[in-house]
Amino acid sequence: MADAEQTKVCPLCAETIKAAAKVCPHCRYWQKKWSFQNPQTTQTIGGILAVILIIGAMMGVGVFFDHLVGPKRDFAPYRDQITIINSTLGFRMSGSNLMVSVVGVVTNQSEFGWKNLGLEAQLFDKDDSLIDVIPANGDYRGVTVLPHATAGFKIESRATKKESDYASDKVYVRVAKDIRSWP
Helix, strand or coil: CHHHHCEEECCCCCCEEECCCCECCCCCCECCCCCCCCHHHHHHHHHHHHHHHHHHHHHHHHHHHHHHHCCCCCCHHHHHHEEEEEEEEEEEEECCEEEEEEEEEEEECCCCCEEEEEEEEEEECCCCCEEEEECCCCCCCCCEECCCEEEEEEEEEECCCCHHHCCEEEEEEEEEEECCCCC
């Protein structure tokens, strides 16, 4: 009777084994399923940790991509807070073409940074008649203006008139992208 109390039946192979046995000597089945010494338990815990790490990494990547390509601030409400401080007309020859350029400084009085400023320069003659335009195309990748800061700019185009016809310019910021936008 004392021997019966010290034995048990393996639930996997149905062989009689000692009650204190951690592993069945016949089928190698672990008797305590959730023991940290059981390789199946450590594999299960390792698998659970791996799944948690993968889910965490996927969430991190999702947050990163949302930051890159998610909805960004619209420029229109802040257009009046981005102003041109000064600008100067300049000319140069490029081969046989006369190039007109406008160099100046833009300031950002808003709380947000803007990049890819689309600057439009309207060029006037001595009678203040519009004679040429350098259009805003938003492709000036180098013009970025941080909050409450200034930045220099230069826009250039082929002249449609002779140099002596140009008297003054007026520059406008037409478009810009949120500095957090991609790309």
